[in-house]
Amino acid sequence: MKRFSFSLLLSALFLGPALTSARAQGTDSTQAMAKEPRSAEARAQALTDRMAKKLALSGDQTNKVQAINLEQAQKLAALQGKYAGNxxxxxxxxxxxxxxxxxxxxxxxxxxxFTNYQNLREEKKEARREKSPQRRKSER
Incomplete structure (x- = not known):
């Protein structure tokens, strides 16, 4: 269950900037996402940029993290396509x-x-947990 939550966190990390930019432009975020889904490359680049800023990565680390993020984003995208129905x-x-x-x-x-990375990930997960009951109430 922990890793499933981690998967959701990663999805949030990838999709968060897309939702934020769509709102900032005054468009409905679901419309923006439906028009042009972000590629694995774009998601990996956005995640790498955020990590470089938040974790103060060196140039060499940024390049290595970019390669790791791209590989993993492609793997997750393939799995999401494979299991889209279930x-x-x-x-x-x-x-x-x-x-x-x-x-x-x-x-x-x-x-x-790495400790800071884990802490940031946990903070995002906790923020999602706090929002989750609010969303459920507003959907009723």
Whole structure:
């Protein structure tokens, strides 16, 4: 269940900027997403940019993280396509991809950066949990 939540977190990291920019432009975010879904490359680049800024990555680290993020974004996109009808079937494969992602990032980041990365990820997860009951109430 933890890794499924991590998958959702990663999705939020990828989709967050798209939703924010669509709102800033005054368009409905669902319309913006429906018109042109972001490619794995664009999602990986956006995630790398955020990580470089938040974790103070060096140039070499940024290049390595970009390659890792691109590879993992492509794998997740393929799995999302494969299990579009029933995402629950792909949970184990997505967990494995996310675990590999963490191991690769841990090899590139310093211990302090990796700890900060994990903390940021947990903060996003907690923020989603706090919003979740509010969304459910507003949908009723």
């Amino acid at each position: 995402r629950r079937q792909g949970v184990q494969e997505m967990k494995a991809v996310n675990q590999a992602w963490d191991r690769e990032l841990q090899a590139v980041l310093t211990p302090e950066q």
